[in-house]
Amino acid sequence: MxxxxxxxxxxxxxxxxxxxxxxxxxxxxxxxxxxxxxxxxxxxxxxxxxxxxxxxxxSLGEIGEILALRDDGETPCDHVRQLIAKHAADLQQRIEGLQAMQADLHQLAAVAAAAPPSSATATHCHILESAGPAST
Amino acid sequence: MxxxxxxxxxxxxxxxxxxxxxxxxxxxxxxxxxxxxxxxxxxxxxxxxxxxxxxxxxSLGEIGEILALRDDGETPCDHVRQLIAKHAADLQQRIEGLQAMQADLHQLAAVAAAAPPSSATATHCHILESAGPAST
DNA sequence: ATAGACCCTGAACCCAACTTCAGGGTCAAC
DNA sequence: GTTGACCCTGAAGTTGGGTTCAGGGTCTAT
Structure with missing residues (x-):
């Protein structure tokens, strides 16, 4: 093609x-x-x-590394294992970070839902000061 | 300070x-x-x-939007709710993407672990051809 | 009263990840 | 046989997220 x-x-x-x-x-x-x-x-x-x-x-650089694991039959296994471990740990961290932020947003959403229903006419929004920074 | x-x-x-x-x-x-x-x-x-x-x-742009939710007392609640929903959905997608990649890597790791233990001397790596692309 | 660590501004520069541009070849259809 | 959609290359431009540079003020310890 x-x-x-x-x-x-x-x-x-x-x-x-x-x-x-x-x-x-x-x-x-x-x-x-x-x-x-x-x-x-x-x-x-x-x-x-x-x-x-x-x-x-x-990043494209990281993707290159990961793809190299599959491409490069010459790479010693130890190096490959290290790369895998590094990327897996990195992923775990990112997932946890995202989940923390998601919890934040859900809390914010709960406050939003609890706000007066016909708030469309209001000029001031009540969804404030809740949801501090993600508790890392 | x-x-x-x-x-x-x-x-x-x-x-x-x-x-x-x-x-x-x-x-x-x-x-x-x-x-x-x-x-x-x-x-x-x-x-x-x-x-x-x-x-x-x-991105800094997205962070700005999220922070604005907390800063801007003038924003109509509907708009705020939309932003929250958008970001929450976005997060969910990213988390799922990350988890798919993590599964990939873990599979790769399993193959790596199953490889001959004293592979340090080997010049060829067996951790290959497993783990296709993340099944989106 | 001066050396060294810190602060100020604005402009220029840098890297990643592309996109746009300039100039030109290929190919199927009419 | 030429029009229009597709392909080629190399170089330059763009955006995001900063860093570096140039030139100058502040503070505090000696």
Whole structure:
């Protein structure tokens, strides 16, 4: 498949795809005789993974590291294990942080729900001073 | 307290603090007669909140919106409720994304653990081809 | 009264992750 | 055989989130 179709499938631009190749996240695909990039299904999966990881907060650098775990058959296992542990711990921290913020917001939402029902006419909002900073 | 002490307390630079003020996340504090910024405990709490929210993946723009919920007594409640709902849904999505990736990594870790124990001498790593992309 | 640590401002610079631009080739359809 | 949608490259521009720089004031300990 050509770059346009690939890009459409994961809802990004062709420029972004070429950018990922440039920075080493995607390996250079084979080319058609006329020089067009020609992708296979694996590239599609890889690209999907990149986007998922990104929306979840990983930088392209981190994503590169994670992908390298799968790519690089030469890496000593110890190094691989360390990387996995590091990323897993990092994820756990992020999840906990998010959950703390979610608790905050839910508390705020509860106060909002308890506010006078016909508050649409009010000019002043009561949903205040509750929900302090996330208790890390 | 002066800017240096504030910055130290949350482990960021004074420049970052001034930057947050410039972009509106921190309100301009009172000044000493000589023009130095003079912060109170609330500023410290607010700054901590900003950093927590940031490590969790919110942009400064989003953090600004969330903080505005607490600051702006003029905001109509409906708008506030919408913002809360939006951020809560967003959080839920991010948490689920992170958990999917975590499952991925744990699977990878399990394969790693099952690999030959004295693999330090090996030049080839077996932790491969397992753990496909996060099943979104 | 001066050295050293701290503070001020505004402008310029930096990195990540893209996007836009300039200039040009390919290919299926009419 | 040319129009229009697609592709190519390399360089420059953009946005977010800061940091660095230049030039100068403040405070306190000696």
């Amino acid at each position: 050509r770059i346009g179709e690939l890009a459409d499938d994961v809802a990004i631009t062709t420029e972004a795809v070429r950018y990922y190749e440039k920075v080493g996240l995607l390996t250079a695909p084979t080319r058609t005789p006329s020089g067009y990039r020609d992708y296979d299904h694996q590239a599609l999966e890889r690209l999907r993974f990149i986007r998922t990881a990104q929306t979840v907060g990983f | 002066r800017i240096g002490e504030l910055a130290d307390d949350v482990a960021i630079t004074t420049e970052a603090v001034r930057y947050y003020e410039k972009v509106g996340l921190l309100t301009a504090p009172t000044r000493t007669p000589s023009g130095y910024r003079d912060y109170d405990h609330q500023a410290l709490e607010r700054l901590r909140f900003i950093r927590t929210a940031q490590t969790v993946g919110f």
